Amino acid sequence: MSTEITDPETTVLTIGRRIRHFRAAAGMTLDDLASQVGTAPSQLSLIENGHREPRLTLLQAIAAALDVDLAALLDAEPPSRRDGLEIALDTAQRGPLYATLGLPRVRAGKRLPTEALEALVGLHAELARRSSEASATPEEARRANTELRRAMRARDNYLEEIEDAAEELLGTVGYSSGPLTHRTVEQIVSHLGFSLHHARDLPSSTRTVTDLEHGRIYLPPASLPGGHGLRSLALQAVAHRVLGHTHPGTYADFLRQRLEISYFAACVLMPRHAATEFLLAAKRNRDLAVEDLRDAFGVTHESAAHRFTNLATSQLGITVHFARVGRDGTLFKGYENDDVDFPTDVTGAIEGQTVCRHWTSRTVFDHNDLAGEFHQYTDTPSGTYWCSAQTGQGADGDFSVTLGVPFTAAKWFRGRETTSRSVSRCPDPTCCREPSADLSAKWRGAAWPSAKLHTHILGALPSGTFPGVDDAEVYAFLESHAPR
Numbered sequence: 001m002s003t004e005i006t007d008p009e010t011t012v013l014t015i016g017r018r019i020r021h022f023r024a025a026a027g028m029t030l031d032d033l034a035s036q037v038g039t040a041p042s043q044l045s046l047i048e049n050g051h052r053e054p055r056l057t058l059l060q061a062i063a064a065a066l067d068v069d070l071a072a073l074l075d076a077e078p079p080s081r082r083d084g085l086e087i088a089l090d091t092a093q094r095g096p097l098y099a100t101l102g103l104p105r106v107r108a109g110k111r112l113p114t115e116a117l118e119a120l121v122g123l124h125a126e127l128a129r130r131s132s133e134a135s136a137t138p139e140e141a142r143r144a145n146t147e148l149r150r151a152m153r154a155r156d157n158y159l160e161e162i163e164d165a166a167e168e169l170l171g172t173v174g175y176s177s178g179p180l181t182h183r184t185v186e187q188i189v190s191h192l193g194f195s196l197h198h199a200r201d202l203p204s205s206t207r208t209v210t211d212l213e214h215g216r217i218y219l220p221p222a223s224l225p226g227g228h229g230l231r232s233l234a235l236q237a238v239a240h241r242v243l244g245h246t247h248p249g250t251y252a253d254f255l256r257q258r259l260e261i262s263y264f265a266a267c268v269l270m271p272r273h274a275a276t277e278f279l280l281a282a283k284r285n286r287d288l289a290v291e292d293l294r295d296a297f298g299v300t301h302e303s304a305a306h307r308f309t310n311l312a313t314s315q316l317g318i319t320v321h322f323a324r325v326g327r328d329g330t331l332f333k334g335y336e337n338d339d340v341d342f343p344t345d346v347t348g349a350i351e352g353q354t355v356c357r358h359w360t361s362r363t364v365f366d367h368n369d370l371a372g373e374f375h376q377y378t379d380t381p382s383g384t385y386w387c388s389a390q391t392g393q394g395a396d397g398d399f400s401v402t403l404g405v406p407f408t409a410a411k412w413f414r415g416r417e418t419t420s421r422s423v424s425r426c427p428d429p430t431c432c433r434e435p436s437a438d439l440s441a442k443w444r445g446a447a448w449p450s451a452k453l454h455t456h457i458l459g460a461l462p463s464g465t466f467p468g469v470d471d472a473e474v475y476a477f478l479e480s481h482a483p484r
């Protein structure tokens with residue numbers, strides 16, 4: 001139970017309860033004390049129950065009559081555990097959180113058993129704890145995610161104030177161009193009053209932990225996770241401070257903060273000025289390539305592709321789309337402001353949906369020469385796009401990272417001369433979601449696939465003859481493996 005809440009009404013009630021406590025200890029009745037201090041017993045009762053604030057002169061008279069120091073009456077500590085519980089219940093029931101529930105107030109009088117009081121106060125404390133947690137149902141999380149993606153689309157995925165903050169900070173450590181070393185990151189972190197510490201025993205549910213009291217940021221061991229990961233993690237940890245974040249009140253706040261800290265880390269690792277200069281030079285030479293941005297700044301392919309979307313429209317005047325897609329076609333992450341038609345669920349969420357089999361994000365798995373980026377033109381109902389994709393392996397399996405632009409912008413990119421071309425008619429179900437009529441007629445009764453359960457977790461089930469199974473995929477497999 002917390003006795004730290006000190007709103008004025010709680011303070012008045014605590015003083016009242018201390019008066020009552022010392023009066024009982026002195027063996028005095030309300031009448032006794034009232035007559036000694038020259039007030040009415042009813043007035044004293046109101047004071048003891050926290051309904052009236054006593055004037056200082058009266059408090060001094062009461063202290064003298066009870067033979068205690070004035071300070072003893074003004075102490076913020078409840079005089080007994082029972083009083084503490086009553087005060088806590090009173091405080092919780094007056095709070096805005098309880099008001100939203102529309103429930104009656106329970107009077108914490110003498111007749112309320114201490115057990116019931118304990119239970120009520122405990123429930124109030126848990127209610128307060130849960131409401132301050134940035135938690136959400138999967139449904140709420142998806143909606144919040146969708147809203148954030150739409151808000152970022154409206155800003156062309158470009159947050160000027162964070163770009164400015166990162167640039168200012170880079171100026172303080174004398175950065176001019178090229179990749180950011182771990183040493184420079186350390187200087188930035190230390191400029192902000194923090195130090196980096198590697199720990200083998202980080203809590204398994206955390207990426208980093210910051211000790212605000214001592215200005216220490218705990219990271220995984222230096223050998224993990226490799227690449228620019230540690231630099232990014234350290235920058236994300238200090239970003240909360242740089243961006244003035246306070247404890248996230250809602251899941252939407254939590255998501256926005258997550259986006260902002262990763263945006264900040266990207267701005268520091270691939271600074272706007274240096275990255276834009278690099279990209280503009282490449283554009284002049286009609287030689288734009290995500291892999292070059294990646295190599296110039298020593299980051300992962302995915303980070304480079306994502307950073308490209310921040311600068312593409314705002315600095316280069318090119319609309320784009322970005323997607324991270326699993327080998328099975330599941331969309332993990334996506335951004336577009338070039339009207340490419342990402343699949344969505346009924347809430348408008350794209351995460352967990354399956355992208356068209358003919359998109360570069362999926363054909364790359366068939367064509368990749370394992371060395372570099374794969375390029376393809378794709379005709380879709382919303383226009384023709386030129387896309388560049390790279391595959392990789394993550395903790396959740398093989399994935400592809402795709403950066404795409406409308407046909408007219410392909411001329412600025414290396415790989416525009418590709419002869420790979422495909423046609424996507426999605427969301428028309430006959431594009432790639434439904435098996436062809438002849439294969440259906442042949443295999444519908446003769447196929448008995450067994451679904452993998454994990455495909456249920458991220459998205460809606462493919463609407464196959466068997467739950468969780470993609471008929472088109474199964475039939476094509478059977479067709480190609482059937483004995484002739």
Ligand SMILES: [Zn+2]
Pocket residue numbers: 355356357358424425426431432433
């Ligand atoms: Zn399709």
